[in-house]
Structures are given as structure tokens and as C-alpha cells.
Amino acid sequence: MRRHDQAPPAQAGCLPSGLRAKAGRIHARPDAVLAIARELTDAGADWQLQAYGHAMHAFTFEGANNPQAGILYHPVAARRAEAALRTFLAQVLGDTTPGT
Numbered sequence: 001m002r003r004h005d006q007a008p009p010a011q012a013g014c015l016p017s018g019l020r021a022k023a024g025r026i027h028a029r030p031d032a033v034l035a036i037a038r039e040l041t042d043a044g045a046d047w048q049l050q051a052y053g054h055a056m057h058a059f060t061f062e063g064a065n066n067p068q069a070g071i072l073y074h075p076v077a078a079r080r081a082e083a084a085l086r087t088f089l090a091q092v093l094g095d096t097t098p099g100t
Helices: 030-042 075-093
Strands: 022-027 046-051
Touching: 030 046, 046 075
Parallel strands: 022 046
Antiparallel strands: none
16 A cells, blocks of 8 residues: 555646636645645646645544654644634535524
């Protein structure tokens, strides 16, 4: 099984031109940011990307505790990611708060 950090770089042109999907990505690996940014921009997507310093894989999962494998819960990054996700969903879906 190949680890996520060993994945090959994105190939140019793999997304269709004029992509109309809205895309949000919560990310903890700065080395992959440029590749996905170029790919989404080249495809014309409306996108945003959140990156969290010092966060490893599974940083939102409280039970993650294997830093040697690059997996570790990070409570500050987890709170920030949840806030970013809620904001993104509100922008894309509109206010879905019950009773409003």
C-alpha cells in the first residue's frame, strides 16, 4: 500500500477545462499545495485550500496517535479545520441551520 505522501504528482490536464464544481480541501502537507492549486486553477474551478502548520495526517481524529507514521491528532488545527469547513459549506449550500 502506498502512503499518501508517496503519491505521484498531479498530471497537468487531468481535470476538465471549465470545471464548475466548488472545491474545498483541508490540508496539512505544504509540499502538495502547489500541485493541487495549479490543477484546480488550470481547470477553472472555484476553489479554496486550507493548510495547517504542524499538523499530520488524521489531525482531526482524537484517537490518532502514531507520529512515527505521520498520524497525530492536533486539537488547534482540528478546531480551525472545522470552522473552515463550516464556512465553506455555508457559502456553497447556504445557511442550513435548523429553524432559520
